[in-house]
Amino acid sequence: MTKLLVGLLAFGVAFMPGQCTGPAVGVVDTQRVLNESVKALQYQKQLDDREKQMVADLAAIAPQIGKPELNARRARYLTELGQMKRDFEAQLTQQLNQAAGEIAREDHLRIVLVKAPTWAGGRDITQQVIDRLK
Incomplete structure (x- = not known):
């Protein structure tokens, strides 16, 4: 009986009004961050611009070089573009983690968590992360 009472007391303390000041879980919609943050859009524009430049370069030199060399250059460009994309993704991930960490500390x-279907709530901090990625 004493153990039951202690258990109920501990359970009650966990749900005291002072302890229920709001969700202690933040949620970030990473897809929304990718679509709306200034930093992500800048990275995407740089990738798009570089890809357009590569396509123009290939079109300009295509009549002057043989097919094997053109294919080799295309492969180098694709490798470069892939590396550029990975670098931007790594930078954005680091910046997103930093922004989310700062918000988590500030808001206790x-x-x-990354936004996904959940059963328990949480506070969406996506807009705050987007605002910090400027």
């Missing part, structure tokens, strides 16, 4: 969140 215990954990920040």
